[in-house]
Amino acid sequence: MIVEMRTGASETEIDGVVERASSLGLDVQVNWGTNKTVVAILGSNTGKLSSDLFAVLPGVEQVTRIMKPYKLASREFRPIDSVVSINGIDVGGKRFVVMAGPCAVESEKQLAAAAKAIKDAGASILRGGAYKPRTSPFTFQGLEEAGLAMLLQVRQEFNLPVVTEVVDPHEVDKVAKYADILQVGARNMQNYALLIEIGKSKCPVVLKRGLSATITEWLTAVDYILAEGNDNVILCERGIRTFEDSTRFSLDIGSIPVVKKFCHLPLIVDPSHAAGHYSLVPAIAKAAVAAGADGLLIEVHPNPKEALVDGLQSLTTSDFMRLMKELKPIAEAVGRYI
Amino acid sequence: MIVEMRTGASETEIDGVVERASSLGLDVQVNWGTNKTVVAILGSNTGKLSSDLFAVLPGVEQVTRIMKPYKLASREFRPIDSVVSINGIDVGGKRFVVMAGPCAVESEKQLAAAAKAIKDAGASILRGGAYKPRTSPFTFQGLEEAGLAMLLQVRQEFNLPVVTEVVDPHEVDKVAKYADILQVGARNMQNYALLIEIGKSKCPVVLKRGLSATITEWLTAVDYILAEGNDNVILCERGIRTFEDSTRFSLDIGSIPVVKKFCHLPLIVDPSHAAGHYSLVPAIAKAAVAAGADGLLIEVHPNPKEALVDGLQSLTTSDFMRLMKELKPIAEAVGRYI
């Protein structure tokens, strides 16, 4: 941590900073600048400390972190790429993994139609929500446990692993019984009680980025899961909130190389929630493949006109079929296969 | 809802929209424009419907909502101001209500020192967190139930109502036993399981705005609590995430007149989390009073240098005493008293 003293800070004030650091067992180097004195606080675990500890001291102008606040998710902790294995499907390897299906499970018939279509098109994991956190209390909230049972049924019929959302820390074990991968939605990225329970469950998990979370905050949230001993974390970029309103969210394509640079975990992209409109999904999906994502999480509905949730951003099964054909040569162009 | 057809949309496509509306029991008026046909979907509960229902239909360019998606929180539902009464203290009345105290309960001694100071300065409700959702898993997470017990102790000693955060839906009843007001933090604004439990508890609640929630989303989240029969909701503006980084968040001062225009509930402001630095808190607190907020939620620590959480944004007791003196004439200038 770099502690910048105010111009004209007294020696007593500088000593105060040095003593605070020493009392925490940290090494210190003082740079007596001509205008400003700068104190460098050294040590490998300064990332865990709040910079406020120094910023509150008299004579301090500003404190800047050098060490990142996340540790277990970092490449410094684990330099090589992590791979998360789901029933033999490796996420983070050479294969580009497509997870697809309806936003919400509505009926066994709807889910089976989706499963058949996405499997035929080459997707390898089925998505479908049984618990739906909705903006308004007056809209459809999901089929809950009945929806989970349908997922299990269709999972077995089509031999497709299943990813589904969990929203309540006390339901992690129950949902994990039905699902191959748990999903944490953007609005729960910092629901730490939930992250800790998922950490304990050891179940593979897709952690979506919060809609206004920085990449650093996202990777720090991952540490909550890793710290409980669950290494099976897949990150999912799904767009951030900005001033632009022609898309539902702004997909942060730059997050792909940034996450790959600083973090060892696999990363997939959800183009559907970012786009908000089916006509914009293919371009974003293609960009994600080219930029180096490890997979996609994409909404497909056998009949979007009748969808109870997010119909506008869902691809039809024929649109999805066409998109999968278009994605294959792009994946090959970047050294992957679907 | 206003459904705008694409230029050149066919009669069949327009009929499709009309039929969809009719099947939902809604009235329709079709405006055959020279360039574009526009279909108005009428009815008092169109606010509850997803605009996707029409946006997915063939020939539709765009759908615009007219009715707001929230209902119970709106002034149309209840035109006069609501007042939330806490042990005889009315939030939303003529009195400007100040809630103050440390971010986190650290010890009974710390809490008592804060309680004494804020009471002497004229604040009427004590704040203090026992459960702390922290960005990093390696930092102090709160004293949990031991902290609640300290709050209860100090509450009785100083006869000060207490506001404290709850983070887990399954702990609402427990926390409500110790607290006079529950607090929902910004990161939990859309934790619907939590909102529903608080709704059922009927306990007064401070609902902080999510750091990237629009005002419309915030008021729609309120409907989750009101729909369960709990009318004791106090809103709290605490700053939104923007590109500006000289403050921790950007306090949205405009949200005060906007909320007052569209919603009947009382609204307080948390200047501490927005500012991020104690030196910036007083100016924001004063602005909140002048703009018409009903109260403040403000961080005060007897010794910020030793604070375990958010020391940098906490006022010392003497700074708080001075601020309270400065706030009084501003409150009077806008027809309130502290």
Add this chain to the structure above:
Amino acid sequence: MIVEMRTGASETEIDGVVERASSLGLDVQVNWGTNKTVVAILGSNTGKLSSDLFAVLPGVEQVTRIMKPYKLASREFRPIDSVVSINGIDVGGKRFVVMAGPCAVESEKQLAAAAKAIKDAGASILRGGAYKPRTSPFTFQGLEEAGLAMLLQVRQEFNLPVVTEVVDPHEVDKVAKYADILQVGARNMQNYALLIEIGKSKCPVVLKRGLSATITEWLTAVDYILAEGNDNVILCERGIRTFEDSTRFSLDIGSIPVVKKFCHLPLIVDPSHAAGHYSLVPAIAKAAVAAGADGLLIEVHPNPKEALVDGLQSLTTSDFMRLMKELKPIAEAVGRYI
């Protein structure tokens, strides 16, 4: 335009809206809803009118635009793709066009080295700035006319068309004498005096998106140039300002399909300014190709360590050579060639 009246608006107030519309020669249809009356204002040029004209009238709650505020840039005005031809190089056709070179012209030697390298790698247009709008007045501001002369020299030596920035409306003609394409930087996107002069000059122009401009504002700014009779406009997405700080700006990948949907003009992407760091440029460049952009504008410097401006985001010539090789198969995968 859709004018939503307040609940309980009087007939007189509704008549006021109707009369205002009639006085402007517009057609009107009134929807007498059960809760709210909605007045639809019809006519093909309502896009040119300010919605304030109606929003200020008594009894009006809100006004929503149906027609977009831009006209000449829209697909409704020109349904087929426009192609801008630069010395025989078509931007917006099957060929994916790469413009590359240093941020600033520093010397003829530097520029010639860059030109040779980018031509060898397969780029077809040379970029280089002679006028540099810099954040601080104490930094290098460009070589100005001497820099233009170097551009001309190198342009002839290597037979490469040149794109360079113009910042002052009174210098448009001068710069247009040296350059094949003018560039308008993000900070000047709404410098209307400049846009009008460029419109008059008829010189091809790259119009960068403002760093906080919506796509709608960007396309409306284009209308300033088109309205003067200059159809040779190439759009350039270069990232928008958001809260994320791990990249310099957040490239809005979704803008590519959105612009293509609503606008007929060619669109290129500047991955360098968005990334801010050379290591992040290739992933964003690849994404842009896959998402359907028509070209790239990319910073390449023969010796980034010695660059006077933006060295950190410049690719070395060998990095650029490698990137071009990687882009080719992606371009082919989406039906283009480089």
Add this chain to the structure above:
Amino acid sequence: MIVEMRTGASETEIDGVVERASSLGLDVQVNWGTNKTVVAILGSNTGKLSSDLFAVLPGVEQVTRIMKPYKLASREFRPIDSVVSINGIDVGGKRFVVMAGPCAVESEKQLAAAAKAIKDAGASILRGGAYKPRTSPFTFQGLEEAGLAMLLQVRQEFNLPVVTEVVDPHEVDKVAKYADILQVGARNMQNYALLIEIGKSKCPVVLKRGLSATITEWLTAVDYILAEGNDNVILCERGIRTFEDSTRFSLDIGSIPVVKKFCHLPLIVDPSHAAGHYSLVPAIAKAAVAAGADGLLIEVHPNPKEALVDGLQSLTTSDFMRLMKELKPIAEAVGRYI
């Protein structure tokens, strides 16, 4: 500047950083951390250097500025408050200065009506735009020189100093002949050619914050004017672009204490452009007074329903009269007078 080396950076790489600093005449201190080596670059003018100079070097992970990039605008350069005097009216002193009038000059009659009303209400400076940079080329662009003449006429009739916008660097001298204060709009905050001409003119200027400019960028833009010897700069906060859409922009109330902390110049607030709707203007205006602004720039129109520009955000003269009465006790509560 603090240069953080990558974990495992070699001695050669560290030496490269040290040599680069030495070659620029800067002092250096190297902190050999256990995990990371950190090099502090010292010297009073490192603020003027681009951090890229070091960030591009091999082995460097990240570079952090300590010195702010602006200098002449900083409190370190001038610790005491600057006052800008306009015909005997001090901006930045005890008096809270209100500038008011129509967005655009439409006619002498309109302007005179506005001038009379604002003077009666206690405002001391008249605003009115003759050059209007408008989003769309098809809307009213201002009366230009005819408007300036009207301003001059009304200025003399009512003995009110006048503030008006200038948009073209080549028109600074002309506009300065008519106006007491030049205004630079938000979209021109980084139009450096314009800032330099205004700097040379020595005419007092209101510099609005760019709609997506950080405070640091804003103060750095000020340096362009100050560096030319023009000290008569008044800053104007007018709202920033965020995701919130219930107001036109989000007024950054926190910018008031931040600017006051780091900069010596007077600061006024434009509540009209931030609000976008007349009903929201008073609350924001009051907040600005309470938070410590030195004045207001506010839109008042004798007949907003007929306004050619921004009618919706303009106060009527009677609303303005009422607001001024309400502002006075707030100003007194913070030790000012109007």
